Amino acid sequence: MRKDDGLERETDRKTHDETDHEAVKKLPPGVALSWGLVKQSRRGPKGELSIPQIVEAAIAIADKDGLSAVSMSRVAAALGFTAMSLYRYISGKDELLLLMQDAVCDIPIPPEEETDADWRASMREYVRASIHIIRKHPWFVDIPISGVPITPNNLRIVDWALRLLRNFPLNDYEKMSIVLLVSSYARACGMIMRDMERAIRAGTSPGAFSGLEYTAALKQLVTAERFPDLYPVVMSGAYTGENESDNTVGNDFDFGLERILDGIEFYLASKMRKDSDKNKQAPKAKT
Amino acid sequence: MRKDDGLERETDRKTHDETDHEAVKKLPPGVALSWGLVKQSRRGPKGELSIPQIVEAAIAIADKDGLSAVSMSRVAAALGFTAMSLYRYISGKDELLLLMQDAVCDIPIPPEEETDADWRASMREYVRASIHIIRKHPWFVDIPISGVPITPNNLRIVDWALRLLRNFPLNDYEKMSIVLLVSSYARACGMIMRDMERAIRAGTSPGAFSGLEYTAALKQLVTAERFPDLYPVVMSGAYTGENESDNTVGNDFDFGLERILDGIEFYLASKMRKDSDKNKQAPKAKT
DNA sequence: CAAAAGTGTTTATTATATAAACAGTATATC
């Protein structure tokens, strides 16, 4: 984890640290920690706790009882310490949340070889993996997005997404736009799936998520006059998924994803057509 | 608002009310309120407050100081009452949040005539309106989604979205999937725009959102070995939007939306092709 | 008029994050 390999002389190390410091200092609190860039002082008693330990405990609590159950005192208690002891390691709860978020982004990235074959399949796999994080850690999307990802594990996922677009005739901005598009969709779908599974676990009869419980009420409330186009959809039961089998919700998401992939494919095709109009020989792929 | 037209006999009315009640009772707390289905008792002193008043005050506070500033006591204080007085109108804070959410969904829906002309333009308008809610009320997306929309104003927006698809050769499930797709994208984009504007208002230099401040740090942290495909994007400055003019972020979102619309269009075309293969005369539009 | 139902308030309870002061411990430097 430590970059210092011991070969640099004292002065070099200092300069290097300071350069790092200036840029890194501007990072939001906690981000530096996530990159493992922390003071490593030798004096004083060794800490009995550690950041990974704290984060792990917090994640376990959040997985079990939700994000609201994650309080400093409960995390500390789970480790056999007092709430205040945590502040020796992290500066506050926000930092803990950020570290939790990055920690669960530490997923296995598929090896590069498998990627190139079928980009649509790869994209589906990417979306599936993104959704998997949310389903495994339902609290993940309860933490508001504070900006572009800048923590290491999160960035590895972005790196993976970009890899899938590597050989596409797109500039960096187009690539980022597509990553944004696909990731946003994954997030939105993951959120809804999360809600579904949460409801089922909370005792809602299986398949009764997505408003199925409220179907009867909605059929009384949604009138044809006030909701001309929603009315038939509610009445047919499609709105609340009355006639769907259990896993059809997943199919809904698959449907949307395929539309997005179609859109991307369409854009690539039209762009390559344009390119081959301009230049005589079309530059199909960069590598 | 009352369905009872006075012609039914007492027994009929009772039965009817109970039917309403049974179905409506199952609605989550607050949803019934949002539909205006509340006890209307005559005894006791008239309330000096009202639900719309409370919700309005809460929204004003949230718009100004964020969702975390919305406390029962602050809302009450803004109206000149004590915190506990609010509990005579709503059962708790969750209910207040739900009512706030529905209240800001009360947006002008464009008249039907303007819709049919250009469905892509209409869709763009729909997305723009959805995003506008989020930008005007940045706290909107801080409230987690608890399921399919079931409050009246929110459903009117869904109704609007469905109207845009009315004449498409799609079944209800396909329509809902497309609404989900477009709405999710709008939400995701709105969130990011919200963050951007929030950061700018908080003093971040204009255009320095989206990680621009962290560019220097990222260029040190993102190595070519660890992030082979992200590396060039960070280095070119595209990742943190270094070379973008102010409104390019919006253009990013436009890009993704156009891909989604392309995808929908592609699907429609391929489906109609299939239909015309099956039946001799293609049923182009239902109405 | 009396009962009932509803109003806003005061008071109290429980949780929360976190600041501040404290006593103990391991290291660095003399």
Place this chain on the structure above:
DNA sequence: GATATACTGTTTATATAATAAACACTTTTG
């Protein structure tokens, strides 16, 4: 080795939440 220093985990205290319970008052209903 002695001692200052920097660090450890703890105790105590503060401020702010949501909201339950008991209270006094008001208006309608029977």
